[in-house]
Amino acid sequence: QRWRERRRIRALPQRGALFLSRYEDYGDRFAAGHYNRHVDPLLEFCRHRLSCLKIEACETAAERTMPRAEATEWVRPDRLVASAEPPALAGVDVLRAALMEIGGPLRFDEAATRREVAQFLRWRAAYLEILDRVQPRVVFVVCYYDRRVLPLVAACRARCIPTVDIQHGKQGVYHGLYTHWTRLPADGYEMLPDFFWVWGEPSRRHIASGQSAELRRHRPIIGGNRWLARWRSGAAFSPDPAESAWLTEARKAERVILITLQPIEPELPPSLREAMVRSPANWLWLLRAHPQRRSEIPGTIAELTSAGTGRYEGDRASTMPLYALLRIVDRHVTCWSSVAHEAPAFDVPTMIVHPSGRQLYAEEIAAGRFQYGDSAEAVLAWIGGEKPRTPPGETYIETADELAEAALSKVLAR
Secondary structure: OOOHHHHHHHOOOOEEEEEEEHHHHHOOEEEEEOOOOOHHHHHHHOOOOOOOEEEEEOOOHHHHHOOOOOOOOOOOOOOOOOOOOOOOOOOOHHHHHHHHHHOOOOOHHHHHHHHHHHHHHHHHHHHHHHHHOOOOOOEEEEEEOOOOHHHHHHHHHHHHEEEEEOOOOOOOOOOOOOOOOOOOOOOOOOOOOOOEEEOHHHHHHHHHHHOOOOOOEEEEEEEHHHHHHHHOOOOOOOOOOOHHHHHHHHHHOEEEEEEEEOOOHHHHHHHHHHHHHHOOOEEEEEEEEOOHHHHHHHHHHHHHHHHHHOOEEEEHHHOOOOHHHHOOOOEEEOOOHHHHHHHHOOOOEEEEEEEEHHOOOOOHHHHOOEEEOOOOHHHHHHHHHOOOOOOOOOOOOOOOOOHHHHHHHHHHHH
């Protein structure tokens, strides 16, 4: 198996930019195939300056996202490097004591951690072989802290290849993996990307907080959301005839409400569930499942249908492109999904219906850009009333080509 995998790696072409994708990011499907809304549009944008290659670790679950609109080269890091005995860990007692002091009786599984470290080292060695073959000038990733991605970031650091983490959602003041690094070493950390490609100034500001001006690594750069840019320019994919017919029919409802769900229990807060059950029969509720919870949507729809008179849809709402849905809906409701920041581009107002979302979006709610509702009455009144006007404010998501071009130039000059 190692020999076959090495032969596959030797067949990879040399490219200027290497992109690593994950199967769970292929949430949109078109006639051309499944599309990665984070990686693919940026890959397309980079092609005018760089030759590009997209790779992905081969996993069984990826079969559900085939075929791909953008070609993907499959790699098997587990086969490329022989397994080894998990290494010993130093400082375990110190770590346990620190965990106890900070968070109480937290369980720390030393054996499981050793296995994780062993896999990390194997994958890092495998990615080094891939980098030596492809010889990219830059590597783009999504969710750098993913256990499948982190070894590539470390391998790039060893080969002095700049890495770029592409923003995949809201990275606000409470996201510890993107903000408030107040003790960064002078040359940064080995397993943090060199750049963070962010949507706009608020995300840039959160990542930069606490960083010294002298730090050359881990810098946020505003490149914007290339997928949103493509939709706003009218250059996005078109839905197939069946989807177009469904969208046309959905528009006939008096109110079309998009709910973007989070992977929490319960998925629907009691006040929102009550509002849905009590809603008029000519309102259409579109339940868009979180990628981690799509299998649970049919059960949720069945419960709602048996409890009230509203109309509910969760299949197409969870598989069709998000922006195709935002083009037809009247309102957006969520606990705290980052879709709240994407909806304004389609003139769709958002209501937050969870206390955690109220805290997370306190600034936007105070400014009137989002609404907050903690009762069924508030939700129904907001949806049934006149469409609220969103006051002007700081742009959260940029889409200008000039910003993306400037960000790419900064990366290539590294």
